[in-house]
Amino acid sequence: MRWSTLFIPTLREHSAEAEVISHQLLLRGGYIRQLSAGIYSYLLLAQRSLLKIQQIVREEMNAIGGQEMLLPALNPAEVWQESGRWEIMGDNMFRLKDRFGRDLCLGMTHEEVVTSIARGELRSYKQLPQIWYQIQTKFRDEPRPKSGLLRVRQFIMKDSYTFDLDAAGLDLAYQKHYDAYRHIFDRCGLEYMIVEAHSGAMGGSQSHEFVVRSDAGEDFIARCAACGYAANLEKAVSRPAAPALLDPEGDYTPEEFHTPNLKTIADIAAFTKLPESSQMKSLVMVADGIPVLVMLRGDHQLSETKLQGLLHATDVRPAHPQEIIDLFGASAGSLGPVGVKNLRILADLALQRRRNMISGANRDDYHLKNVTPGEDFNPEYFDLRQVAAGDACVNCGGALEIVKAIEIGHIFKLGYKYSESMGLRVLGEDGKEITPIMGSYGIGIERILTCAIELYNDKDGMVLPPPIAPFSVVITPVNYADSLQRETADLLYAQCVKAGIDALLDDRDERPGVKFKDADLIGIPYRITVGKKLRDAKVEFSSRRTRISEDVQLHEAVDHLRRRISGIAL
């Protein structure tokens, strides 16, 4: 394409609105423009890049037997009510009414729709397995859109869904997706991690996330450099550090002591001169309206996701101050497990076999010492603790680190949640009904581009991996008004077109500096500069990533380019 005819609105200065680097460069490079909070127009360059990403995704999905469909973005409320997610999705779902007042929503994911198709059409075990996918716009009314294309209200997702007869079939479908996702992200040139993940409101058992490490990310990943263990913090497990002080031996009875105006774990630690790990933390959480008492070691944090998962709750929140007073007769800061009869007591595993610890006394301004789990109160033990940096890896004992990351893909074993709730059944070989088992798998298309920019950029702009760059090469005549340069550049361009190479001809009447700056900014992997070396029948070939330039004979230039594009070297 000829640059002089294109709409590529690059900017010299960066926009004050943009903080993260990918957002700045997408705006500056003329890739995107914002329409509203979390709503963006994708201009020529972004669209070309996104189409290339989608094509890679399509090829890899087809390679595992995926069948591409296009499901409606506009969904009637009924299917969502059947699965129960009409309520669960809450304010995150865009809702609207038609002219008759019927409830509709914009699809944020498509388990309901595919399940409704499947139950209407799939009749026999002979029709399974199935892998269905689509590449489609999703809508989510995020509480806080941010960071350019990283968290938006409308975005493109590749979502796929599998139907299998049994768990072994699902395992296979899951593995196929796992492998396909690796191929996709490899081909897109990303450096990524695969981590164990929490299934969240999707339901289901096993789940992995594909993430790119980045400070712009919002996911926290616990990982072990020694053995490779990596998991989303919502899911991660670890061996906690030992308590800072050994518990007093002996069979003491709980004993009150006065702690005026001492509310926090830190206050009590300072007052008693005992480490925080010698205390028990009492948290009152309300899960789907039912309060529970959660006990943790004083220096540990609760993982609300783990609590939510083990209670099978859709909503978990801390109790309000008045609810706490009604339940305990004391306020937060003086709560404890001793004598609690009216609600479940859940304790983290780190409290097992501990003795003579400190907790609140359920009387304002008083605490208890010599509280022993299992003797002075009887909790149910679960893994409730959120992993902290420095904890020991459960596999190898190495120290875990916690890093920020951007989620680019997520695969789930759904199990029977949707097929059961929506009544999907087929007849088996023996004539009995079978409920198929499902999986669901998603890739955020824009996030691949965004992550590539976050990972690969320098002071001059983006450095895009060739497979996802909007153009493979830019041909830059230093002075297009010069007839020899013009004819040569036109010829090279025509040769590229003929060779099927995505070429951009910078035929603008601009000074060379402007052309070079723009080419660098928008991240085109290769540049062929047509200038004074034409005297020796040479042009200059340069790589955006390595910044290395070399002189190439004019008649060899396109072959050279072709070798570079198909090769590994950038």
Added chain:
RNA sequence: CGGGGCGUAGCGCAGCCUGGUAGCGCACCUGCCUUGGGCGCAGGGGGUCGUGUGUUCAAAUCACACCGCCCCGACCA
């Protein structure tokens, strides 16, 4: 939803405190000049000052309300 910040030309900003003429840089248009890293010179176009109400002889400027955007937190299949 809580906290903070910001809305003046396409972009980046000044002007507001102390009311009276809307300004700068970049970008854009025309001409000349220049052509290997965002040249130079000259001329020029472009504004409901986010919206509304109020105060005032007079509002970008003061007051109130609303809307929008960004950041932090809550939240986040």
